Amino acid sequence: MNDAELVEQIIAGNNNAFRYLVAKYQRLVAHVVGRIVGRKDEVEDICQEVFIKVFRKAKRFRGESRLSTWIATIAYNTAISHVRKKVRRGEQSYDDNPLLIGKETDGGATHKVIEKEEAKKFLLAAIEELPVNYRAVLTLFHLEEFSYKEIEEITGMPEGTVKSYLSRARKLLKAKLEKVVKSEKTNIFVDYA
Amino acid sequence: MRKEENFNDVEKLVDEALIAEPGFLLSDSFADLVAQKVSRKFAWQQYLHEFLIYLGVFVGAGVVWAAMSFIFFGADWHVWLDFAVSNAAIILGINIIVVFVLFADRVLLRYFLFRAETGNGLSKY
Numbered sequence: 001m002n003d004a005e006l007v008e009q010i011i012a013g014n015n016n017a018f019r020y021l022v023a024k025y026q027r028l029v030a031h032v033v034g035r036i037v038g039r040k041d042e043v044e045d046i047c048q049e050v051f052i053k054v055f056r057k058a059k060r061f062r063g064e065s066r067l068s069t070w071i072a073t074i075a076y077n078t079a080i081s082h083v084r085k086k087v088r089r090g091e092q093s094y095d096d097n098p099l100l101i102g103k104e105t106d107g108g109a110t111h112k113v114i115e116k117e118e119a120k121k122f123l124l125a126a127i128e129e130l131p132v133n134y135r136a137v138l139t140l141f142h143l144e145e146f147s148y149k150e151i152e153e154i155t156g157m158p159e160g161t162v163k164s165y166l167s168r169a170r171k172l173l174k175a176k177l178e179k180v181v182k183s184e185k186t187n188i189f190v191d192y193a
Numbered sequence: 194m195r196k197e198e199n200f201n202d203v204e205k206l207v208d209e210a211l212i213a214e215p216g217f218l219l220s221d222s223f224a225d226l227v228a229q230k231v232s233r234k235f236a237w238q239q240y241l242h243e244f245l246i247y248l249g250v251f252v253g254a255g256v257v258w259a260a261m262s263f264i265f266f267g268a269d270w271h272v273w274l275d276f277a278v279s280n281a282a283i284i285l286g287i288n289i290i291v292v293f294v295l296f297a298d299r300v301l302l303r304y305f306l307f308r309a310e311t312g313n314g315l316s317k318y
Contacts, residue, residue, distance in 0.1 A: 013235050013239070015228055015231070015232045015235075016228075018227075018228050018231055018232075019224050019225065019227075019228035022223070022224040022227050022228060023224040026219050026223055026224060030217045030218065030219050031215060031217060033217070034215055034216075034217025035215060035217070040216075040217060043217050043219070044219055044220065044223065047219055047223070048223075048226070048227055048230070051227045051231070052227070052230070052231060052234070055231045055234070055235075116206070119206055120206060120209060120210050120213060123206060123207060123210030124210055124213060124215065124216075126210075127210065127211070127215070128215075138211060139215070142211035142212050143211070143212060143215070170207060170211075173207050173210070173211075174203050174204070174207055177203055177206065177207065178203060181203075
């Protein structure tokens with residue numbers, strides 16, 4: 001069953017088709033929402049909201065893009081508006097989402113890196129500390145393997161901005177890792193193959 | 194040489210971290226729960242849509258009947274207006290009851306039966 005047929009079935013009220021869609025795309029939605037919202041306890045509720053929106057807007061899907069791109073767009077917008085609402089209500093500070101005020105943090109320097117696995121954990125934690133738009137484009141590009149064009153469609157950022165965010169995010173991560181490696185005064189890469 | 198190796202290792206580690214599972218996991222029954230919730234929403238919309246169609250048919254039939262009365266049977270609209278004004282409360286009451294019964298029969302009853310059939314697995318939400 002291709003994307004268009006799947007959406008047709010959902011519009012016709014086929015519950016199994018919708019269940020199939022949720023099962024197929026829940027990982028993508030959880031990644032996008034999780035990386036933007038950054039709070040595990042809120043991810044499931046927001047993901048649920050995303051899929052309800054997918055159901056409600058199914059008639060508007062024209063098949064011009066891949067279904068995954070369309071769903072990721074809804075997930076991205078829902079997560080971003082959730083973060084903005086929380087900031088407006090004062091439940092989340094701007095420091096939690098540095099890009100909202102155009103500031104980058106370097107909160108990972110205190111982490112201790114001893115082994116490769118810990119280095120990876122450190123990097124994962126460092127990703128969570130990046131500005132929200134960096135996290136979003138990193139997730140969409142590396143984890144979900146969307147093209148620049150698709151990321152532009154999902155986030156509404158120009159392709160150049162997407163490329164720039166990817167490059168800067170990567171540089172930030174490398175810098176953070178190198179900083180910790182230097183501060184440890186050990187070479188964690190000796191046995192790294 | 195050593196510096197270059199370290200650089201490549203950092204690159205490799207960053208690459209691995211970027212494609213690593215971030216750990217935002219949804220519950221095993223997430224798809225079922227969402228599908229169930231959506232099926233209820235769909236049922237509600239469907240029943241409400243049907244109710245509006247019924248209502249439209251009844252109102253349309255009333256309008257056609259009134260139009261025929263005026264056009265073909267020469268009904269006097271003053272008499273109708275006087276009757277409507279003097280019995281406004283009763284007419285309004287009957288209409289509200291009819292609409293409510295229709296709504297209860299076509300929407301509420303069917304929706305609650307549907308909910309009962311599909312269980313209460315979404316109480317969390």
